[in-house]
Amino acid sequence: MGRRNDPGAPRGVRVELRSAGVELDGTTLLEPVSLSVPAGGTLVLRGANGSGKSTLLRLVSGLRLPTSGEVTVDGAAPAPRRRAFRRLVTGTVEPPLLARDLTLGEHVALVATTWGTPVRDARTAAGALLERLGIANLAHRFPHELSSGQTQLASLATVLVRPASLLLLDEPEQRLDADRTAVVAELLAERREEGATVLVATHSTPLEDALGGDVLRLAAVTADVPGQDVGPGAEDLTLDGGTADA
Numbered sequence: 001m002g003r004r005n006d007p008g009a010p011r012g013v014r015v016e017l018r019s020a021g022v023e024l025d026g027t028t029l030l031e032p033v034s035l036s037v038p039a040g041g042t043l044v045l046r047g048a049n050g051s052g053k054s055t056l057l058r059l060v061s062g063l064r065l066p067t068s069g070e071v072t073v074d075g076a077a078p079a080p081r082r083r084a085f086r087r088l089v090t091g092t093v094e095p096p097l098l099a100r101d102l103t104l105g106e107h108v109a110l111v112a113t114t115w116g117t118p119v120r121d122a123r124t125a126a127g128a129l130l131e132r133l134g135i136a137n138l139a140h141r142f143p144h145e146l147s148s149g150q151t152q153l154a155s156l157a158t159v160l161v162r163p164a165s166l167l168l169l170d171e172p173e174q175r176l177d178a179d180r181t182a183v184v185a186e187l188l189a190e191r192r193e194e195g196a197t198v199l200v201a202t203h204s205t206p207l208e209d210a211l212g213g214d215v216l217r218l219a220a221v222t223a224d225v226p227g228q229d230v231g232p233g234a235e236d237l238t239l240d241g242g243t244a245d246a
């Protein structure tokens with residue numbers, strides 16, 4: 001192929017946090033966390049509402065900077081302004097941007113083309129993915145003509161249709177029934193088998209079990225005032241399997 005935009009085969013990237021935490025105006029968003037996910041690894045983030053799962057994913061995506069510690073993806077700080085970094089990373093950390101005048105099928109195919117897939121192949125890939133997600137029959141619908149669960153599936157389709165080395169999914173099970181959640185787990189497992197690194201924040205035990213990666217349980221943030229004892233820190237974060245390496 002050799003095109004400049006050749007999507008190529010995905011190559012996983014290593015993700016590391018070294019005592020990375022976030023405080024904002026006296027509020028703790030994420031207690032300092034240290035972890036290392038090797039290229040091709042899977043890490044499942046669990047924890048109560050407000051424990052910092054989304055914040056951690058935003059650190060890895062570069063949408064938020066740590067106020068303490070360090071975050072690296074493939075050995076460098078996340079740099080979402082750089083196309084080379086954006087090329088590595090896909091996910092649902094940001095809300096999906098939906099165009100009022102594009103159908104579901106057009107949205108998904110469009111995303112694939114922006115990452116170098118030729119239009120015909122992009123349409124085929126979009127159709128196949130929508131079929132897997134059980135919404136191929138909705139390909140001609142506009143965004144406002146979808147149910148909330150269908151909108152979630154559409155969002156996941158735009159995330160999964162493009163090549164990426166790192167997938168960041170924030171509660172992909174939201175608004176999905178058990179069967180669709182299982183399909184999402186299968187799709188993520190396939191991406192991992194292709195070599196991608198996968199980080200998933202979830203409240204779903206079936207999804208956690210289906211993904212089968214290591215699990216990091218974030219402790220609830222217990223205080224808002226900096227300088228005081230804010231409760232559990234990184235030492236209190238338990239990683240199932242007994243190692244910080246996923």
Ligand SMILES: Nc1ncnc2c1ncn2[C@@H]1O[C@H](COP(=O)(O)OP(=O)(O)OP(=O)(O)O)[C@@H](O)[C@H]1O
Binds near residue numbers: 221
């Ligand atoms: N922009 C912000 N300003 C102030 N506090 C924030 C901001 N964003 C998040 N927080 C706080 O940071 C903490 C962590 O939020 P985060 O969204 O990371 O948690 P979460 O584990 O993903 O929660 P959930 O399971 O409810 O999605 C929460 O207490 C939240 O209120």
